[in-house]
Amino acid sequence: MRRLLLIVLLSVSSVFANNDVDEKTADTLAKLWEVIVDTRSELAEIRKPAAVALSEEETASNEKREAELAARLAGLKKQFDELASGIREEDLQTADEAKLDLKEEFQDVLRPLVKELKKATERPRETEELREREQRLVDQAELAEEALARLSRWGELNGGAGKEIEKLQDLWKARQKDAQGQLAALAVQMEQQNSERGPLLEPVSDAFGKFFKGRGLSLIKAVAALIFTWVALRWLWRMTCRLPLIRRQDHGAFGWRLVELTMVVATVCLAALAALLVLYFSGDWLLLTVFVVFLVGLGWTAKSTVPRTFEQTKMLLNLGPVRKGERLTFEGVPWEVGTIGIYTELRNTELTGGLIRMSIKRLSTLRSRPHDPAEAWFPSKTGDWVLSGGNLGKVVMQTPEYVQLVRLGGARETFATPDFLSMAPVNLSKSFRVKVIFGIDYAHQGIATGEVVEFFKAQLKLRVVDLLEERDHLNTINVEFHAAAASSLDYAILADFKGSAASRYNKIERGIQRICVDICNEKGWVIPFTQVTIHQAGDQ
Template identity: 30%
Template sequence: MTPKSFIVQIFFLCLLFASLPSAQAVSEEKDTLQSAGPPSALQTLKDLRLSIEAIDKDILEKEESYAKALMEERKKAIRMEVSHLLRLKDAYQREFESIASGIEIEETAQAPLKAFRIEEELMEVLRPLVEGLKQMTSRPRELERLRKDITFYENHLPEIRYAISKVEGFMAKTEDEQLSLHLEELLMNWQEKEQEVIRQIRRLRFQLEQKTGPDESMLVTMQKGVTNFVKTRGRNLFLAFSAFITTFLLLRLAYWKWSQNQKKSPPPFYHRLLQVIFHSTTAFVSVSAALLLLYAFGDWMLLSIALLLLITLIWSARNGMAQFWEQGKLILNMGTLREGERVIYTGLPWKVQKLGLHGILINPSLEGGMLRIPLKHLVGMQSRPYEEDEPWFPSEKNDVLLLEDGSIAKILMQTPEQVVAELEGGARRTWAAVDFLGLSLCNLSRKKFGISVTMGLDYGYQAEITNKIPGLLEQYVRKHLDRENHNRYLQYLDVIFLETGPYALNLRVFAVFSPEAAEEYLNLQRKIRKLCMEASSHYGWCIPFPRLALHRPASD
């Protein structure tokens, strides 16, 4: 090729690419191709064969150029071009075989051995998950790729045809034979490009037509997706979950039967150690059964998801190892909280009945007095041994209490949350259980209770106040209590001289009653006071009253 002809060719190429076709021309070309209708499989095979032959022709030309090239850079560039053409030819050949046989031909290549890397191995484990997600979205992504490729070739075709028309115009005008030969060669190149682009458009449209197929409703698509999931991964997931539940329940049943034979209370240390080992083994074996089932089915996607969740769970639990250690000490009964001891929880006393995966606290004096507490909430609590006669609550149901204000109340209900009592006259009063525990109370229903009444007599009875009068008063009170049938509750009665007051000599009447008379506490108190007054009237004793003494100075 002479320098003159090369310059002429460059000049015409610049003219061709200086101007581009209008959008209207592009639209017209698209309409022309679309009006031709979707290509047939036979036409697509023919186009692929022509494309492969064109690539073979290009490879031969590149090999000839490689043999004539002198510069190493030029040879390297030709080798890269040949490598690209070979890959393109291989792709067209696989597509040709796929269309002709109806079977998707995948590209296979043997990769060289690589050095072991933990990151790559982990990615290899998670690869099925990524591949599964890619497979779920492969169809829409493939359709989008085909549409983009078709749009690219359809937009490029008008430019090629515009270039052909320009070259043909120059050929019609020129009379230079040498220039005409170069233009003819250039025209053949552009026409070959045009045919290649048309073949690519037909091929891509055929692929798009095959992948889209007849239109179907969204409901049908969803039904197909659900049916496919149920038949494959849904079945595998159900069986794996069933294996987990079955293994877990069987191991729990075996442990329950074994624990029924262990009747020692509290259980020995080895029993608690076996309990911890069993619970850990149960979780491990149950999870392993589910994973092995997924492995046997070859469902690598679900297996990868399960492993990923398991690794995430273990990784998130690493910060709670200290908490798990403390809980393990509680289960082994080696912590600060121990079975059979007394502990204060939410302000109330409780007995630690059992420590396992959860703690059981009981209070025998409360209705509904049993709590199941998660073991993590018991970490850090302290218990202590208790005495056998140590009360768990100030009262029991139906007990009668003497309140701080002097009134009495009968307990109707006491639970871990509240205490309800009935006051004199039938009114009800409610306390929070914690607040009730802090009250200063006197329980009249425990064993026995006493009533003390003070009576004052005039100083004129000073000679009899320590010997005769107490006996007469005691006899009178006992006689009348017996007459009104209160004597059956009376366990002890005593009248003694108490003290000398500013205006009277005071006697104390002290009576002790059995707890059956607790509800009559106020009536008995009033009754004893009344009997003291009646005894004074009966024996003619004078009850003093405060006197005002006036001292007048002596007159001069």
């Protein structure tokens, strides 16, 4: 009960509050209309012809005052209308004023294309425009109803204000009637459009059917003409190259490269021309325009790439910094340049997978030089024994990316190919030398350059072969007096072996040291200790 009473009290208070607002608004409208009447009277007084001639200053002053009063009167009238109806003039927007048409803007840029886009989207756009127009008319009808409801409150006004209110009511009734009439006509129009609309997929199928019967067929013909012309001319060129007279020509010569490049350019131009002719005789100006614009765009883009294109053309003619059959270094690895084209093959037969394809754009940044037949393409082959970083290993894999070695004992070590080359590996697989420095005591100085050298040499020839699998692996062995060192008389033992003994490199080096010690033991020759002098720093 209390809640019901509270609701009743709030409703009554709101009614009284609204009545208070309406009374204040009515008083304001009456006072505002009095101001309007006074302003009109003043303006009419100024516009009356003067009884006497006025000076220029007085005429200018009257004109200025007249403009001020006219602007003031227009503002007051607008304020009166908006206060009476409760609707701002900016909220009132007719359907014609709200319509925004960008067709002409697009058609000025590319009229045929815009026309086709408009035609393709005609049905959805019509539906959307009808919906937008319906919403605008509904809004206008609601605004008119709201304005009439508000104007009905001022029916008690008398005099000029009351008459002006009646005029506003007639105006808003006409607007409401017009909006309702347009809504009724629009509803019939939308109903007709919905009845004409077929199944959901019918417009899509109709669009595809029309496309492939008209413009789609022209497009297919143009693409087919382009492809056929290209393939036919390329096939004709290949058949020409197979003729005996042509086959005997030097295909790396400048003249032949120029003819080949000219043929490629001519093939592209003729293929494009064939497509243009098909579109021209089909009478399809839209596709013809799009194709021409595309070609012009390509030409405009190529303008900024002319210098680079010129350099690449020189490369294709075998006149650039990289030439066919020469040698270049790429990422630290040497390569032989194949036939230069859009993609050029670089080969290195010493590497597994030694073939890479490089674009002419990337190739133009490199430099090549003539290759001497004596030059090796890589310091090793798969199966070779090499010393890399002072360690012995067998090459089991070498590719453009990595080189893998098997060390003695079976451990595998992998290097990036450029890193492997930077270590300057020593290849032992052809032949190699083992050099050992060995010293005896100065007590044997009298025989150091004669007897000792001969005996070492004779014994090493006999005993070194025991370190090898076969005797013929040893080429030569020599012993020479090396130097009179601080604590010993040193000898250089130089042993040359065939590459087949490379796997025993470390064993041979250690074995020669052992043989030298055995010879000294047998002959009683003393092997000295290295003299070490220790200096003790005293207090300064």
